[in-house]
Amino acid sequence: MTIINPYLNFNGNCEEAFTFYKSVFGGDFVSLMRFQDAPGHQPGSAHANQIMHVSLPVGSHTILMGSDRPASLGEGAFGDNFSISIGTTSQAEADALFHGISADGHVTMPLDNTFWGAYFGMCTDKFGINWMVSYDPNALPAS
Template sequence: MKLSTYLMFNGNCEEAFTTYQKVLGGKITAMMSHEGTPAENDVSPDWRKKIIHACLELDGQMLMASDAPPDRSSGSMRSVYVNVMVKEVAEAERIFKGLSEGGQIQMPIGETFWSKSFGMLTDRFGTHWMVNAEFKNG
């Protein structure tokens, strides 16, 4: 199991990650905008060039982020998620079920265009979680 932080920005994710790479080192291994993805039509036209997923790898660790459309965010850094990445779908589903007990599911766990299984929730303690089974192309 790997735990990593997923930051939600108000539209300046690309600038932030370029700065983080410069300051922290590492390598940006993903910087994908909404444009050209199946999620493109789920955001306003002025938001399509904003980042849907970014990843900065640092010494075997990952810092991930995206730009959260204003209608899906309570504000910059108020939407920080702990991301759990596991290899097997069954393990992702088990963890998701356990964390969601007494909590609120934002996105039910299921297959996405990037992951074998992905879901988002806020647990009963107020912690925001993303649960992933291994990326499809990773």
């Protein structure tokens, strides 16, 4: 089985974003490392307390991961050319996750029944990450 885990980069607010994601998905961080914890790190640098790596399980086979991207590592444009798609096991789970992840963000397509038979919605969270949430009672179970 191939597993794809999204890895998000932030411009200094990774910890805030992942604390928010943890409040939505629950669970605990598997890993949370700061740049100051790395061997050879220069004490007193501007990004010392920023997140070098964080991982949060969000399902039985998926881990949401991320880090801050300090200017010294080539800070770039924040991408909006992707969405994280979440498949849920019930309409109630879809509602809970969608309402949690869209809090203080922007709903681009409210959750509703679609012509293809799924209960589906899209939003952008308050950190600029695009999400798609779906419950499809006709979908084949993951193997």
